[in-house]
Amino acid sequence: MHAVTTPCAKPVVLMTQAAFYLHPTLTAMPPHSRLIVAGASRMRLALAPLHLPGAKAIWTDFHHSASLRSLRTRVEALGGIDQLILAEDRDGSDDGMSHLSTLLTLLPTLRRSRAKEPQIVLCYRDGPAARSLRTFLAGIATQLRRDGLSVRWLQPE
Secondary structure (H helix, E strand, C coil): CCCCCCCCCCCEEEEECCHHHHCHHHHCCCCCCEEEEEECCHHHHHHHHHHCCCCEEEECCCCCHHHHHHHHHHHHHCCCCCEEEEECCCCCCCCHHHHHHHHHHHHHHHCCCCCCCCEEEEECCCCHHHHHHHHHHHHCHHHHHHCCCEEEEECCC
16 A cells, blocks of 8 residues: 655655764755654664754664554654665664564555655665665565665665
């Protein structure tokens, strides 16, 4: 099922809490966007609005499906996501499998009719997690193109 939005709705950007620590360009949000930072560290979530004024922090445990479904419900209430930014934590606590589950849970919220195509941005070091995500995305590449979704990979700085 596709989320329905109005053309004047603000773009919604959802990023993991690790994203704004790993790659400075990820914090350059589209003008007038609604930014959501999701993660399980209460300290980092408390600091997110200080680093990214206007950001809304949502506590999310990416290892638990109930927490991911709750996040999905909240972003669906906003009309869905225009840009999903996933990044692994420096300590390696966010593995590829938890973000694979995140992608599976949130993909339907990215399939929206908008002037600008929805985008998935992944910020991972080379390793098993990145390989797992690349393999998964390669397997659904045709579906992603059909749905008008693009994928961009960045290296952590």
